[in-house]
Amino acid sequence: MDFSKTTQYALRTLSYMAQDDSKIYIAKELHEKLKIPQQYLRALLKDLSKAGLLISMKGKGGGFVFARSTDSIYLADIVSVTEKNEILNSCIFGFKNCLLKEKCAMHDKWAASKDNIIQILQTTTLATMKINSNK
Secondary structure, eight states: OOOOHHHHHHHHHHHHHHTTTTSOBOHHHHHHHHOOOHHHHHHHHHHHHHTTSEEEEOSTTOEEEESSOGGGOBHHHHHHHHHTTTGGGSOTTOOTTTTTTSOOTTHHHHHHHHHHHHHHHHHOBHHHHHHHHTO
16 A cells, blocks of 8 residues: 555654644644645645644644644544545555456455555554654
């Protein structure tokens, strides 16, 4: 499974922010620390805010904070914002007719792996990522 650049950036950004989830983060700091292009990052932060994962605070002292506890934000929540579930519902070979109509040679094997990946995404929180990254 290959996540889009947007998903990679989202996971990187929110994992970084989870290290101090009470802090207000500004886009410039995130850009400098994570080396994500500024315009791309700003659009991503806007999308994550619209999805209810972040809160955007305007004005002096503003920035971005988590909209809810990192214990309640799962990796699947992030992936669903950036991938629109396309990656989870696609054929490993990229065939358009593989989904339900015609199975490709890898369909059954890929389905089992995909289910495992979905399980991991649905049960791994940002809080867990915080604990893991401190080891």
